[in-house]
Amino acid sequence: MAPAAPMHPTPPTAPSPLAYNLYIYDRAGKCLHYQEWHRPKSVRQGAGTQADDQKQMFGLFWTLSNFCATLNPKDPAKSQLGQLRSVGDGCGFSAFTASTYKMHFLETPSGVKFVLNTARDVGSCRALLQSLYDDVFVGVGVRSPFYVPGEGVSCDQFDGAVAALLAQRGLLPAV
């Protein structure tokens, strides 16, 4: 009598969300969208204001990208620190794990950047971030008739669509 094998793994029903917050930046470094689900350490204890927090986050991943491109141990012709690089040039980074959270990063060829902070033990979110770009950002955000390139994404369905995608992948408790 063989036990029935699960058809697909059940997403973990965590008491607190596994996804903490999400930032979306455009090519110029402006934060187009910010959404949070779990942030016990308030912004005021960190950077100070919401705007400063977003600028610091941009500075962090911009510097990390330059750092990785300069350090790249596989490319003999790697760029030097401070040299201008275009989008996608040189080695990029996909995630870092700090002692309390894990930050996942994706830069699309058009320069749109996604930053997702999650719990430490979450696996790779590359496919999730790509899907966030394809289905939610392009599918819902950009196609909205009120969307102005360069301005923030601010349509009601966008927040809901982001939360739905994350819940589907098990990072947020199912609504």
Next chain:
Amino acid sequence: MASLALTMYVINKSGGLVFSKDFAEVARVELNDSLRLASIWHSLNAISAQLSPLGGCNGIQLLEADTFDLHCFETPTGTKLLLVVEPQAQGVPGLLARIYELYSDYVLKNPFYEVEQVIKCELFDEALGALLKQQGGL
């Protein structure tokens, strides 16, 4: 058999580079750039702790990039041991703990070594090379 370790850096508690060693020719970074990278890493640690959604963050422990992984071990005194390895390399935190033991045995116990200064201890280099050759074969 290629070793999984590509480069190693030791950064003192003020953010200055005190030791660097490349294990592959391609991995070599110019000295000036590696000095700057060390200070940058020190600041990035502080900023990532400030941006943490949860309190009590100590800094970055693992950086996953396209062509390499960077593991960071911070000692209780603020010295950081960085190891650049092949992507998805296993067992690196344990390896860094062993390197920390070598650091305290061959560097800190060296009576001529001044803390926070550049590391120039032959025995440390030899022991490090032996440890990584042993690890690389596994």
